[in-house]
Amino acid sequence: MAAGFKTVEPLEYYRRFLKENCRPDGRELGEFRTTTVNIGYISTADGSALVKLGNTTVICGVKAEFATPPTDAPDKGYIVPNVDLPPLCSSRFRAGPPGEEAQVTSQFIADVIENSQVIQKEDLCISPGKLAWVLYCDLICLDYDGNILDACTFALLAALKDVQLLEVTINEETALAEVNLKKKSYLNIGTHPVATSFAVFDDTLLLVDPTAEEEHLAAGTLTVVMDEKGRLCCLHKPGGSGLNGAKLQDCMSRAVTRHKEVKKLMEEVIKSMKPK
Amino acid sequence: MPGDHRRIRGPEESQPPQLYAACEDEAPAARDPTRLRPVYARAGLLSQAKGSAYLEAGGTKVLCAVSGPRQAEGGERGGGPAGGGSALAAALTAAALALADAGVEMYDLVVGCGLSLTPEPTPTWMLDPTRLEEEHAAAGLTVALMPVLNQVAGVLGSGEGAQTDSWADAVRLGLEGCQRLYPVLQQCLVRAARRRGAAAPP
Numbered sequence: 111m112a113a114g115f116k117t118v119e120p121l122e123y124y125r126r127f128l129k130e131n132c133r134p135d136g137r138e139l140g141e142f143r144t145t146t147v148n149i150g151y152i153s154t155a156d157g158s159a160l161v162k163l164g165n166t167t168v169i170c171g172v173k174a175e176f177a178t179p180p181t182d183a184p185d186k187g188y189i190v191p192n193v194d195l196p197p198l199c200s201s202r203f204r205a206g207p208p209g210e211e212a213q214v215t216s217q218f219i220a221d222v223i224e225n226s227q228v229i230q231k232e233d234l235c236i237s238p239g240k241l242a243w244v245l246y247c248d249l250i251c252l253d254y255d256g257n258i259l260d261a262c263t264f265a266l267l268a269a270l271k272d273v274q275l276l277e278v279t280i281n282e283e284t285a286l287a288e289v290n291l292k293k294k295s296y297l298n299i300g301t302h303p304v305a306t307s308f309a310v311f312d313d314t315l316l317l318v319d320p321t322a323e324e325e326h327l328a329a330g331t332l333t334v335v336m337d338e339k340g341r342l343c344c345l346h347k348p349g350g351s352g353l354n355g356a357k358l359q360d361c362m363s364r365a366v367t368r369h370k371e372v373k374k375l376m377e378e379v380i381k382s383m384k385p386k
Numbered sequence: 387m388p389g390d391h392r393r394i395r396g397p398e399e400s401q402p403p404q405l406y407a408a409c410e411d412e413a414p415a416a417r418d419p420t421r422l423r424p425v426y427a428r429a430g431l432l433s434q435a436k437g438s439a440y441l442e443a444g445g446t447k448v449l450c451a452v453s454g455p456r457q458a459e460g461g462e463r464g465g466g467p468a469g470g471g472s473a474l475a476a477a478l479t480a481a482a483l484a485l486a487d488a489g490v491e492m493y494d495l496v497v498g499c500g501l502s503l504t505p506e507p508t509p510t511w512m513l514d515p516t517r518l519e520e521e522h523a524a525a526g527l528t529v530a531l532m533p534v535l536n537q538v539a540g541v542l543g544s545g546e547g548a549q550t551d552s553w554a555d556a557v558r559l560g561l562e563g564c565q566r567l568y569p570v571l572q573q574c575l576v577r578a579a580r581r582r583g584a585a586a587p588p
Contacts, residue, residue: 153445165433176406177397190396198451200434208392220394244400252449253432276403289406322434 121327128315135321140364142319145372147264147379149272157273157297161265163319165255167199170265171248172273176287179235179242187234187242191219193249193262200254200322211258218346219249219262222335226303226343228270233298237280241287245273256322259333259346263305268376273297301337303344304372306365308332313351318364332358334365338373414519419512422499422563425570427479429487429578437488439574441480444516446473450480452488472500472514474528474542479571486575494532495571496539499563501527501556509548511556513563527553529560533568 116123127133137143143164152158155171179186193215195203203209208216223229234243247269249262274294281288309320309328316332317324325331330350335343342362347353353361423444432438435451442448478498486495502515502523511527512519520526525545532539541557548556 175400177400
C-alpha cells in the first residue's frame with residue numbers, strides 16, 4: 111500500500127514524513143548518512159581515497175607529473191580536477207564525454223580548490239619557469255545516491271592528504287631533473303574544506319545530505335563549503351527556489367558542525383594508517 | 387586538449403617523474419608457477435545497478451555493473467580501476483559475476499585466468515601473473531572457462547617463444563586455475579543472494 115502511494119504521489123509521501131520531522135530512511139532532517147573513508151586505496155596512484163556517504167561512493171586518485179609552469183605564473187604548479195560520472199554509477203548517465211552534471215561538479219571542485227587554497231600552487235613549483243608539479247585529481251563516482259558534491263570534496267581532501275611527492279633536484283650541469291624514488295614527502299595542506307549539501311523542500315524545509323530521490327523531489331539544492339576556521343570557501347546554489355537570510359545562516363551553522371565531524375573522522379583514519 | 391571545453395584545462399603536456407628516475411630494473415621473484423593469488427569477490431554492492439560484482443586479485447581490482455535491459459544497446463557496462471596483472475581475466479570473471487547477480491539467465495558462469503611465459507633462459511608458464519611478471523614476460527595468455535559445462539569460452543594469447551605443445555600445456559594449466567577459482571565465486575554469489583533475501587521487504 112505504501113509502495114503504491116510512493117510511486118503515484120512521491121512528494122505527498124515525503125511530506126507525511128517531513129511533518130513528523132524525519133525522513134523515510136529514518137534519519138532526522140539534519141542528520142548525515144553513515145560516512146566511511148578509506149585512504150591509500152589505489153596502489154598505482156600517488157594518493158587515493160574512497161569515500162562512502164550512505165550508498166553514494168566516490169573514489170579519488172591523484173597522479174603527480176612534471177610540467178612547465180604557465181607563462182603568466184612561472185612560480186606556480188597545476189591542480190587539475192576531473193569528475194567522472196560513468197554509466198555504472200547510475201542509469202541516468204551515458205558513456206562518452208563528460209555530461210552536464212559531471213562538468214558542473216568538476217568546476218565546483220576546481221572552485222573549492224581555488225577559493226579554499228587547500229594547496230598553495232607555489233608549493234608545487236620545483237624550478238620557477240622551468241619545472242613544476244601538476245596534480246591530476248581524478249574523481250570517479252561508483253554509486254550515485256545523491257550528494258555527490260560532499261562526497262567528492264571529502265574524497266579529494268582525503269586523497270590530497272595521502273599524496274606523497276618524490277624528491278626532485280635540478281642537476282646544475284645538465285639542467286635536467288633528477289628524481290629520487292626513495293624519498294617522498296607529504297603535501298602541505300593549508301586548509302581543510304568540507305562541503306555540506308542541503309535540499310530545499312516546499313521553500314522552507316532544509317534536508318541535509320539528500321539522497322538521489324530527495325534531490326529529484328526537492329525544489330532546490332544548496333552546498334556550503336567551510337574550512338576549519340569557520341570561513342566560507344564556496345557557496346553553490348544552482349537555481350531552484352529562493353532562501354531567506356535566516357535559513358542561510360542555519361545552513362552555515364550546520365556546515366560548521368559537519369566540518370568538525372568530518373575532521374575528526376579523517377584524523378582517526380590517518381592516525382590508524384601504517385606509515386608507508 | 388585545445389577546444390575541449392568540457393574538462394578543466396591543465397598544462398599542454400606533462401611527463402611522469404619515473405622517466406627521470408635512475409632506472410631500477412626489478413626482476414620478479416621466483417615462485418611456484420601454479421599458485422593463484424588470493425581472490426576477494428563480492429557481488430551486489432552497487433545500489434544503482436541491477437547487478438554488480440567486485441573482484442580483487444593481488445593488486446588488480448575490477449568493478450563491473452550490469453544495467454538494463456535497454457533497447458538493443460547491450461546491457462553491460464564495465465568499469466573501475468584495474469592494473470596489477472591479469473586484468474582481462476579479472477574483468478571477464480567480474481562481468482560474469484555481475485550478470486549472475488543481475489539475475490540474467492546464463493548457461494554457466496565464465497571464469498577467466500591469466501598466464502604469462504617467463505623469458506629465456508628457462509621459459510615456464512606462470513599462472514595468474516602480477517603486473518611486474520607481465521611486464522617481463524615473453525608471451526601472455528588468457529583463458530576463459532565455463533567450469534560446470536567444462537567448455538572453453540575463449541582463449542586469447544600473444545607473444546613468442548616455447549613450442550606449440552607448451553602452449554597446449556599452458557591452456558590446460560589455465561583451465562585448471564579456472565576450476566580452482568570457481569568455488570570462491572559460487573560462495574560469493576550465495577552470500578550475495580542471502581544478503582538480498584535478508585534485505586528484501588517483508
